[in-house]
Amino acid sequence: MRIRDKIKKPQRPVVAYEILPPREKDGTLNSYAETISSLLSQTHIDAINIPEVHDEVGRGDRPVVNQKRGEPREFGMLLQDIVGIEAIINRVVVHDPYDRQMKWLEETNTKYEIENMIIVGGESSKVSYPGPTVNEALKAITDKYNQNGGNIFCGGIAIPSRKAESKNLIKKSDNGSEFFTTQVLYDSKNIIKMINNYQQRCDELDTFPRRILLSFAPVSSQKNVEFLKWLGVEIPDDTEKYLQARPGSMTERSLDVSIEVLNEILNYIQENDLRVPVGLNVEHIMSYNFQSSVEMLQELARIYREFCIKAQHYS
Numbered sequence: 208m209r210i211r212d213k214i215k216k217p218q219r220p221v222v223a224y225e226i227l228p229p230r231e232k233d234g235t236l237n238s239y240a241e242t243i244s245s246l247l248s249q250t251h252i253d254a255i256n257i258p259e260v261h262d263e264v265g266r267g268d269r270p271v272v273n274q275k276r277g278e279p280r281e282f283g284m285l286l287q288d289i290v291g292i293e294a295i296i297n298r299v300v301v302h303d304p305y306d307r308q309m310k311w312l313e314e315t316n317t318k319y320e321i322e323n324m325i326i327v328g329g330e331s332s333k334v335s336y337p338g339p340t341v342n343e344a345l346k347a348i349t350d351k352y353n354q355n356g357g358n359i360f361c362g363g364i365a366i367p368s369r370k371a372e373s374k375n376l377i378k379k380s381d382n383g384s385e386f387f388t389t390q391v392l393y394d395s396k397n398i399i400k401m402i403n404n405y406q407q408r409c410d411e412l413d414t415f416p417r418r419i420l421l422s423f424a425p426v427s428s429q430k431n432v433e434f435l436k437w438l439g440v441e442i443p444d445d446t447e448k449y450l451q452a453r454p455g456s457m458t459e460r461s462l463d464v465s466i467e468v469l470n471e472i473l474n475y476i477q478e479n480d481l482r483v484p485v486g487l488n489v490e491h492i493m494s495y496n497f498q499s500s501v502e503m504l505q506e507l508a509r510i511y512r513e514f515c516i517k518a519q520h521y522s
Contacts, residue, residue, distance in 0.1 A: 349383030
């Protein structure tokens with residue numbers, strides 16, 4: 208079953224693993240894909256999610272030096288061939304003019320055989336970008352490209368801390384987004400509020416909620432924490448202090464926090480009989496956290512799959 212079919216069936220669990228393309232100095236895309244294939248044999252995933260990160264002025268100085276990496280769509284095509292699992296390519300659409308952007312999307316779909324794409328916007332609505340907005344790109348893909356033989360399955364980004372984010376989810380869905388991935392979660396308050404508001408808006412509009420993939424990642428140093436915060440991830444002060452505490456490693460404590468946050472979200476959904484289908488997305492942030500992220504994936508996926516089995520409202 209294709210990932211698009213799994214995502215659109217609320218009763219099906221969906222687990223994705225998010226990984227950046229390798230740095231060019233680490234060798235060829237092909238050799239890196241083989242390494243990932245070996246490591247991911249340790250657990251089951253439904254798709255590999257490949258992000259695209261841009262350094263934007265509004266974020267300030269990047270805590271970690273940005274190094275040139277392989278192109279996401281080339282990496283995704285290789286992973287589909289070598290690992291035998293579908294890739295989801297993230298594309299920040301605002302940086303290229305409309306025509307060039309649409310050509311890139313079409314080429315990625317046809318030449319690179321990528322069907323699944325997450326359409327991402329700019330850092331700030333106050334910045335004047337040369338390219339289309341997320342909703343303009345989604346609408347163009349859905350109403351023009353896909354209606355004329357194209358085959359792109361679109362997703363979007365959900366930012367739980369953003370004001371009235373549930374309205375944004377509705378608008379993106381209306382324009383063709385079939386699922387969402389969140390920012391990395393280190394707190395459950397905002398995501399629970401967002402899911403609850405999203406369910407209410409869907410009920411009021413008599414529409415169905417799209418799946419939301421809950422994102423998690425291990426951290427092993429303060430540099431990792433600063434990088435997540437630079438990306439816009441909200442980490443409560445108490446949580447950050449706990450991550451820095453002794454004894455034990457920060458990696459172990461970040462797993463503890465992620466387990467707690469995931470359980471709080473799933474328990475809220477179950478106790479309040481919400482019908483927003485959720486999924487799981489685990490990423491490594493830094494390459495040296497790769498094995499830790501695989502271990503996190505195994506533990507969180509176990510909790511999530513048990514929830515899916517018990518969740519009667521998904522059946």
